[in-house]
Amino acid sequence: MAGKIVADTLETGAGADIATSHIVNGTAKFWVNFNGTGTPATNDSHNQSSLTDNGTGDFTHSYTSSMGNVNYFSVGQGYYNTGGNSALIQWTLKNATGGLASYLLTSSIRVDVVYLDANQNRTNYDYTGNWGSVTGDLA
Amino acid sequence: MSEIITNKLTGKTAAGNVTITSEGGAATMQLQQGVIKAWVNFNGRDTLAVQDSLNYTSVTDNQTGDYTSAYTNNFGSSNYTAVTSSFTEHNNGRGSFNLCIRIESDNSITLQSSSQLRTVAVYGASSSSNGGEYDPIPCYINHAGDLA
Numbered sequence: 469m470a471g472k473i474v475a476d477t478l479e480t481g482a483g484a485d486i487a488t489s490h491i492v493n494g495t496a497k498f499w500v501n502f503n504g505t506g507t508p509a510t511n512d513s514h515n516q517s518s519l520t521d522n523g524t525g526d527f528t529h530s531y532t533s534s535m536g537n538v539n540y541f542s543v544g545q546g547y548y549n550t551g552g553n554s555a556l557i558q559w560t561l562k563n564a565t566g567g568l569a570s571y572l573l574t575s576s577i578r579v580d581v582v583y584l585d586a587n588q589n590r591t592n593y594d595y596t597g598n599w600g601s602v603t604g605d606l607a
Numbered sequence: 608m609s610e611i612i613t614n615k616l617t618g619k620t621a622a623g624n625v626t627i628t629s630e631g632g633a634a635t636m637q638l639q640q641g642v643i644k645a646w647v648n649f650n651g652r653d654t655l656a657v658q659d660s661l662n663y664t665s666v667t668d669n670q671t672g673d674y675t676s677a678y679t680n681n682f683g684s685s686n687y688t689a690v691t692s693s694f695t696e697h698n699n700g701r702g703s704f705n706l707c708i709r710i711e712s713d714n715s716i717t718l719q720s721s722s723q724l725r726t727v728a729v730y731g732a733s734s735s736s737n738g739g740e741y742d743p744i745p746c747y748i749n750h751a752g753d754l755a
Contacts, residue, residue: 470620477610495641499751501686512686514640533634548707548729599688606629
């Protein structure tokens with residue numbers, strides 16, 4: 469065994485301290501950088517066991533270590549196409565028939581990647597660069 | 608209560624691997640992987656000003672709503688994440704507003720390297736106006752990933 473330290477607080481030599489519970493709570497529990505085109509591929513990730521392609525712009529990320537509940541925080545990135553059509557590309561939580569309860573799970577998260585046109589209409593899209601992260605409590 | 612006073616945490620088996628026990632106690636996870644490696648809060652209006660940051664060496668104002676941010680300690684590759692945010696102006700008829708990653712007409716990312724990222728602040732089109740680039744006051748970016 470490499471060794472284990474049990475402590476409630478860490479303090480720097482300069483006197484700044486932080487509760488170890490804050491470190492455990494505050495670190496990202498999942499993040500991913502993946503390519504959604506063709507056969508989707510994860511470029512780099514933390515706590516991801518698999519990436520599933522459900523259809524155009526529709527992906528499920530499964531966690532290696534599950535979250536303790538579904539009240540966690542997730543966020544994905546938006547992109548702006550400078551080609552003049554004002555298109556925004558965004559990672560969003562999937563919320564189709566069945567609602568979030570079907571797609572936001574302790575073991576996985578299902579997301580849509582969509583673009584918004586100038587009229588704010590959305591279309592699912594397989595984009596090359598997709599980034600997202602999750603913060604919350606692990607089981 | 609116990610307290611550790613130190614300036615540095617280093618893994619014993621592997622220097623870059625310090626594990627933490629999960630909130631529920633069912634798992635362990637690598638601390639370094641979960642730590643945010645860079646974040647910034649900057650004012651993009653008028654003379655650009657960084658309000659506070661971690662691991663940012665500079666933010667450059669390229670033109671209206673167009674910024675390049677550079678890191679003090681570089682990432683190990685360009686495969687890190689970025690999450691950005693700004694605000695919505697609710698009283699001027701503009702559509703949704705955000706700080707986004709700048710991409711080209713062929714959907715390639717304009718600039719993301721281990722040392723820099725280019726973003727663009729935009730507002731979406733609405734029934735009364737076209738979308739466009741804009742200098743917002745609060746701009747937020749944070750990054751997870753592997754440092755070099």
